[in-house]
Amino acid sequence: MAEESFLADDFLRQLMSVGEVDLLVGIPSHNHASTLLQALHCVEETLRQNFVRERAVILNVDGGSTDDTRKLFIESSERRDVAHKGLTSLRTIHRISVEYDRSPSQGLALHHIVAAADLLRARACAVVSPGTTNLTSNWVANLLRPVYREGLDFVAPLYARSRFQGLLARDLLYPMSRAVFGQRIRELYSDEWGFSGRLATQCLEKEVWQEETMRARPEAWMAITAIGGGLKCGQYFLGPKPASPAGTSPDLVDAIRQTVGNLFWCMEINEPQWLNRSSSQPVPTFGPDHELSSDGVPASPEKIFDLFRSGVNELEPILASILAPETHAQIKAIALSDRLKFHFAAELWVKTLYEFAASYHHSVLNRDHLVQALVPLYRGRLYSFLLEHANSSPEVMETRSEMVCQEFERQKPYLVERWTTKH
Amino acid sequence: MKELVIQGLRQAYDNLVHMFAEFLPRLLVMLVIIVVGLFVAYFLKTILRALLHVTRLDRLSEEAGASRFLRMAALPSMTELLSRSLFWVTWSGFILIGISVLGVAGLQEQISRLFLLLPAIFVAILILFLGLVTANFLSRAALLAAVNAGYPAPKLLSWSIRFVIWALAISMALEQVGVARQTVIAAFSIVFGAFMFGLAIAFGLGGRELAREFLERNLGDKKKEKYEEPQPL
Numbered sequence: 154m155a156e157e158s159f160l161a162d163d164f165l166r167q168l169m170s171v172g173e174v175d176l177l178v179g180i181p182s183h184n185h186a187s188t189l190l191q192a193l194h195c196v197e198e199t200l201r202q203n204f205v206r207e208r209a210v211i212l213n214v215d216g217g218s219t220d221d222t223r224k225l226f227i228e229s230s231e232r233r234d235v236a237h238k239g240l241t242s243l244r245t246i247h248r249i250s251v252e253y254d255r256s257p258s259q260g261l262a263l264h265h266i267v268a269a270a271d272l273l274r275a276r277a278c279a280v281v282s283p284g285t286t287n288l289t290s291n292w293v294a295n296l297l298r299p300v301y302r303e304g305l306d307f308v309a310p311l312y313a314r315s316r317f318q319g320l321l322a323r324d325l326l327y328p329m330s331r332a333v334f335g336q337r338i339r340e341l342y343s344d345e346w347g348f349s350g351r352l353a354t355q356c357l358e359k360e361v362w363q364e365e366t367m368r369a370r371p372e373a374w375m376a377i378t379a380i381g382g383g384l385k386c387g388q389y390f391l392g393p394k395p396a397s398p399a400g401t402s403p404d405l406v407d408a409i410r411q412t413v414g415n416l417f418w419c420m421e422i423n424e425p426q427w428l429n430r431s432s433s434q435p436v437p438t439f440g441p442d443h444e445l446s447s448d449g450v451p452a453s454p455e456k457i458f459d460l461f462r463s464g465v466n467e468l469e470p471i472l473a474s475i476l477a478p479e480t481h482a483q484i485k486a487i488a489l490s491d492r493l494k495f496h497f498a499a500e501l502w503v504k505t506l507y508e509f510a511a512s513y514h515h516s517v518l519n520r521d522h523l524v525q526a527l528v529p530l531y532r533g534r535l536y537s538f539l540l541e542h543a544n545s546s547p548e549v550m551e552t553r554s555e556m557v558c559q560e561f562e563r564q565k566p567y568l569v570e571r572w573t574t575k576h
Numbered sequence: 577m578k579e580l581v582i583q584g585l586r587q588a589y590d591n592l593v594h595m596f597a598e599f600l601p602r603l604l605v606m607l608v609i610i611v612v613g614l615f616v617a618y619f620l621k622t623i624l625r626a627l628l629h630v631t632r633l634d635r636l637s638e639e640a641g642a643s644r645f646l647r648m649a650a651l652p653s654m655t656e657l658l659s660r661s662l663f664w665v666t667w668s669g670f671i672l673i674g675i676s677v678l679g680v681a682g683l684q685e686q687i688s689r690l691f692l693l694l695p696a697i698f699v700a701i702l703i704l705f706l707g708l709v710t711a712n713f714l715s716r717a718a719l720l721a722a723v724n725a726g727y728p729a730p731k732l733l734s735w736s737i738r739f740v741i742w743a744l745a746i747s748m749a750l751e752q753v754g755v756a757r758q759t760v761i762a763a764f765s766i767v768f769g770a771f772m773f774g775l776a777i778a779f780g781l782g783g784r785e786l787a788r789e790f791l792e793r794n795l796g797d798k799k800k801e802k803y804e805e806p807q808p809l
Contacts, residue, residue, distance in 0.1 A: 321808035342809060396807055406724045408808040457805065460726050467723045467730050471716065519639040519713065525720040535806070 160268055164251040168272050171247045175207040176200065176297060177275035181262035182213060185283040186220040189213075190229060192283035198290035200246050203298070210247040210273060214265045216257030226250045260367035263375070270353035277301035278353060280372075282344035287395045295389045296347035299439060306384035307376050308347035309338045312394035313444035316547060319394065320535060321405075323554055326412055329506060330373070332561035333420055333568070335430045336380050338388055339443065341373040342412045345391070352379050366418040369411040377419045381426040390440025406528050414524040417513040428569055432562060445547035458495060458536040462488045464529020471526050475512040477571075480504050484530065497537035499560045505530055507564060511571035599678070606674035613670020621663035628655040640709040654705070665698050693753060700749040707745020711738045728786060736775065743767055 160168075178196045182189055193211065200209045213226045227250050249269070253261045263280070270278045277300035279293055292310075299305040312319075327339050356378055361367055367374065379386050403411060420427065465472065465488040472481055483501055490496075506527075513523055542550050628634075637643045637654035646654065669691065676687045715738035722730030747764035751757055780787055 317806040319809055320806055403809075405805055405808050412809065456726075460724075463726070464723050467719065471720075516635050516639050519716070522716055522720055525724060528720075528724045539806075 160265070161251065164249070164265070164269075165272075167249045167251070168269055171210050171249065171273060173208065174210045174247070174273045174275050175277070176204055176209040176301065177212060177266070177270050177273060177278040178209070178293060178297070179212045179214060179262070179266035179269075179278065179280045180226075180283055181216070181257075181259060181266075181280065182218060182222045182226075182283050183216040183257035184218045184220050184222060186218070186222045186225055188286065189222055189225055189283045192281060192285070192288055193226065193229060195288050195290045196281065196293050197246060199293040199297070202290065203294040204301070205243055207301075208244055210249060210269075210275075212266060212269055213248070213250040214262040215250065215252045216262060217252060217255035223250050223252060258368045260362065260364075260369065260371040263371045264362045267353040267357050270350050271357050275350045275353070277347065277349060279347040280345060284397070285344055285395065287393065288345075289392070292345060292391045295391060295439065296345060299387050299389055299437075300347045300349050303387070303437070304385065305347075305387045305437065306349040306352045307379040307386040309340045309376060309386070309388040310343050310345050311339055311388050311390040311438070311440065311442060311444075312343075313390075313392060313446060314394050315396075315446050315448040316542070316545075316550060317448065317539065318396065320538060321408055321412065321531070324502075324534065324538060324557060325506065325531065326373075326416060328554075328558040328561040329510075330377075330416060331433045331558055332565050333427050333430075334377055334380050334423075335427065335433045336386055337433050337435045338376055338386060340388070341376050342370055342415075343372060346372055346375075347389075348375060348379070349384070352382070352384055355379075355382055355384075361422065364418070366415045370415045373412070373415055374419055377423055377426075381423055385437070387437035387439065388442070390438075390442070390444070393446075405531070406525065409528055409531060410521065410524050413527060414521065417510050417520075417524065420510060421514055424572075428572070431565065433558075443551060445550060447547060454536055454539045455492065457532045457539070458492050461529050461533035461536060464532065468526055468529065471518065471522070472530075474517050475523060475526060476505065476508050480508055484533075488533070493540075495533075495537055495540060497534045499557045500564075502534050502557075503560050503564045504567065507568040508571060510568060514572055515575050602678050605677050609674035609677065610667075610671055613667050613674070616670065617663045617666035620666050621659045624662050625655055625659040628658060633658070637709065640713045642705070642709045642712055658701075658705070661698065661701055665694050669694050696753050700752040703749045703752060704745055707741055707748070711741035711745070714738075714741065727790075736771075740768065740771070743771075 178200070180189070180192055180196070185192075196211050200207070200211075213223065215223050215226075226248070251265060253265050266278065266280060269275075277297045279296040279300075281288060281293055281296075285292075296308050296310065299308045314323075322340065322342060326342060330341050331337050352375065356375055359378065361374065376386060465484055469485075472484070476484070480501070484505065487495065487497060487501075509523065509527055512518075513520055517523070542553070545553075634643065634653050634655050637646075642654060646652070646657065652660070672687050672691050672694075676684055676691075715734040718737050719730050719734035722733050727733070743764060747760050750760045
């Protein structure tokens, strides 16, 4: 057991006392005392009602909570709802808690979860976040079931979103990852997902766990590892994605550093997997593959445009070292255009992103700085999107999103050319 | 008289022959030392260049932005620059040793002083290099953070950081080689102090409104100032 060294003795003792299991649900936490019990209740409910005969363990991996998160988890006894008349679990649902570090890291948390899944020979696993305020037992069941019963190895969630929510995922992460890795998984970066024990074992063998880009966002890497290993991926519609309470979700700069930085890094380490792949394939999808609800345009989008314009101006030497001269000239030209007639075309957006990815690969400057330099350009694209779709219906928006995805796929040879040639 | 002249000439000739007889082996030794030094310096340069290639210094230098400055100054890559510096420092050392072998009076002391200075010059070059890399990295980090947070005058902040680090690195390098030590320290203190004082006056008096806005934005009620950006994920 190569991984014994990084697991604490107490954690190993707890795992050994559990023995083998069929299902494992990981709950990474950090100061989630107010929401942990709700999440725990949902998980228990799922296991009791949907997996009656299966051996199961709930694993809390904590990143140094200073509130009572761990204490609550350890002390809360398995509650049995007396009012419930349906089937209940015939087996004990085990609970384990471990503190992996003094500071939170999704990467370290996942490392502990996959190590536990491997040791306990779990067949199906799910990771759920206690920060998701509308987590229901259905969500957990829908992440576990396709793995346990349908034989999938990675299950991404699908959410119903409001029109302008999750635009980074919809306008950058999904279309780019789809074009590059060839699988149409919409939510590579999410707080909930399911995976098989087989994938856990494969992931555990990879020597990437100490990488900085794995600290905050390891989930996309897991999906890409599954794609690369020829394992089956799918997605399950869970329901509406709740807006994160103010101050709990990363701001735009952090979100781009964590996700886009991670995506570029995944491209780098999986280069042989995607360089010769063209077009994309749909993955098994349970439920609708998207759902948008109508809502208003965010207030003060003009400020977003101002930040784009000043960013293009102030970061000119940095952008010049990243982008091709023609692309840079086009961006400078649109930054001078009238605010109300502003348009950041999909073609230019795709070209820009591919040049950023290639420059990341060639390390033309510090990689974290390079990803940060993308923020003003993303704001430009965001503002253009808000202008264009202020009055669009969800259907029109989805059609346009699909066109953006196709543009990413059409220009992929350009990415390969930039990637393989240092300019 | 004639004999005296001939004797004098003979004496001078003997002296000249004696001098040449003494000098020529020393010249030969000097040339040997210089040639050996050339080989040693070349060998060290090759070793250092290979080591720096292995440690990917050029990539680090490219990432930190130092390479861009070198290119602007029409200088070679960082690996090449450092290995060439080592070559010249080593070979210069051998040349000085060679010259000292000649035993020219008056030169000995100067040569030994120069010789003592060589490692200090190499360390000073290293300090300047690290200063360049650090200044570039930190000023770019500050520029990106300021631009993305929407702060006013991000370039001013970035250049201020670059200037302070450069001033510090140059003073440290000059102090290392012992050039006008007191003057350098005094000059650095004056320049640094004046710069900070100037910033304080510019920000506090000249840009009173800007200062208020800045402090309110960072220490005041953030909700008031925060514009709405759609949730990215």
